[in-house]
């Protein structure tokens with residue numbers, strides 16, 4: 001049985017309008033080349049590695065690839081940053097990714113091109129209200145999405161990303177645990193429906209994925225009958241219901257590589273199209289609609305906070321040391337526990353899969 005809990009969101013520090021106003025101008029081709037060379041040199045001289053999310057600007061993704069860094073989803077970003085020997089991690093993404101990198105590597109310097117790059121899920125789940133929500137339901141295992149502040153993670157039993165959320169909740173459900181889930185209501189609802197777990201859902205949403213429209217997607221599918229539909233589970237249930245594959249960014253990339261189809265309609269942030277097109281020459285990727293027939297923009301699926309990351313910002317923080325993530329040591333130690341639990345679970349799952357076992361061995365929550 002499911003239930004919901006509604007709460008008014010705190011005002012964002014940097015809302016979407018302010019974020020769009022802060023998106024840096026596109027450099028000219030010559031400026032871009034100069035910035036790429038300067039950033040590559042700075043990464044070398046500062047003993048730094050660039051870890052970029054799939055939703056960031058293609059320039060940052062290309063630079064990460066060219067300099068031995070990583071372009072990935074938030075789960076792999078966390079894993080890579082903790083293991084890499086560089087003394088400085090530069091995280092191109094949003095605030096919670098920088099915080100997670102820092103809590104897993106307290107001895108390293110973690111810089112971000114713009115510290116105000118945030119996430120509507122994080123902003124919509126303030127720690128004080130979330131803690132009261134948890135206090136009101138002490139019988140439930142607290143599972144939070146990675147898109148939350150360190151303070152919210154510190155209140156959780158488990159942290160999950162969209163790559164592993166389904167498996168972890170299925171595992172907890174099999175142990176008879178009832179779940180308190182935050183913050184994305186669409187992802188929570190999808191997992192509840194897939195696993196049959198008893199989940200109490202916080203009512204947050206991603207401002208990008210929440211905008212995909214089912215009716216327009218059906219019309220687009222009719223125009224492209226050979227296309228397969230790939231949907232991120234932060235999208236509304238009616239959009240997810242039209243998908244051939246539902247999954248995280250990494251799982252969408254895998255499906256695009258493996259499915260034998262000439263065209264794909266993709267419901268996730270437009271930033272992922274860079275990797276989709278790089279990895280699949282000859283296949284066509286079409287953005288899922290975010291608006292109806294009357295709108296001027298048919299798909300505006302791009303995160304304004306991700307767009308605040310730029311080559312110029314990266315060069316600036318490497319030159320000045322500005323925008324370092326600072327975390328209280330006690331808070332980081334508490335928040336690290338559910339993050340590490342997720343990393344251990346996924347590592348055990350990988351080992352079990354390689355050994356041909358279906359049941360990953362994990363510690364208790």
Ligand code: SF4
Nearest residue numbers: 119120206207208303
């Ligand atoms: S795309 Fe959505 S979930 Fe991802 S950082 Fe932006 S607001 Fe958050």
